[in-house]
Amino acid sequence: MYMETGKKQILSLLEQVPDPEVPVLSVIDLGIVRDVILNNNEVEVIITPTYSGCPAMDVISMEIKMLLLEHGYKKVTVTSILSPAWTTDWMTDAGKEKLKAYGIAPPNPTRAVCDIGLFAEEEAVQCPHCGSYHTRLVSQFGSTACKALYQCNDCSEPFDYFKCH
């Protein structure tokens, strides 16, 4: 009973740890916190990277440690695991809403990420500004590894799309 409460407490604390590149999302929203193991006052937080080269992971580990130490946990370790591989399907609905309000189109449900078909039919991505689905892909690679660049054909605004992965 105590264990469960403790774990819940830690998970709710982790909602304060932002993704440094998309600060509107917490590590919980992102779905990268896979488990919390609590043993008396010792905590192990298991996280998984979004992309292999994501430069935010080191900062995220450090912020998790600092926050839990500040809240009185004596020994905190953050362990990174690769399997199962992270997918945007693990992003919470609250996270998707926050992204949209922030001006980034949230990821669509994953379809065929590992398909290498060319000039594939583009996904219908909704413009976070005017809500139109009449948008086009500018580039599969955007300002960070996790985003693609789109433009709205109706309101003409360019926007980031958190691409499904």
Add this chain to the structure above:
Amino acid sequence: MTQLINQSTDQLISYTLHLADNALILGQRNAEWTGHGPILEQDIAISNIALDLVGQARNFYQYAAVLINRINGQALNQPATEDSLAFLRNAPDFTNCLLVELPKGDWAVTVLRQFFFSNWQFYLYRQLQESKDAQLAAIAQKSVKEVAYHVRWSAEWVIRLGDGTEESHERLSKALAELWPYTTELTTNAPYETALLQQGIAADNEIVREPWMQKIKEVLTAATLPVPEYRLVHTGGKQGKHTTHLAILLEEMQYLQRTYPGAEW
């Protein structure tokens, strides 16, 4: 028995380093475009691909360091780390394929090389996901999703240039003539791969070759380029025999750690 285990760990280390070196060296090459891409969106794209590759290399180097330290026990004063493996080994210690160390050339060379490589990495990782080595399988499972994006991006560029203007077609034809002899090495098993294959650990390049070549034919045809028939082959990288381009690349990449050992951000 111990000797057997050591021998097989040695092969696993060689294989892991080979996979790491391929990703690191191409990542470094691609990063040469950062700030110099033909247009902003493509500068960002090639830099993102470089970042993915360096990230994959880190995962492989970290695993290789664990294996090396396990086999050496307390024998080493300084344990191996991902940084020591990337920044303190010499050119003959690297076992990347020659293809990835060639200069970045023009945009045609860059996208065509990326296509040959990513297309190979895609089928290789897809097999490696089933490896009996849990960590290699995990890295492959993670990376294959990234590589799928690289294949699509590079293949579309190959088609765009080949089936583009007279000049872009001409440049891509030149790039093809230049790079083709280096492609065979990608799908040729090295001795450590053959050994690990029997244990269900390595992916089999002989099996990768078929879908890889099929895809090349499909893309080159769409790019209105003939698939080269000639069989001139340059190899040696997987055995540590490199072109001078690698030494020059390492000189720049390793400069800081060599000059100020242990320097950190």
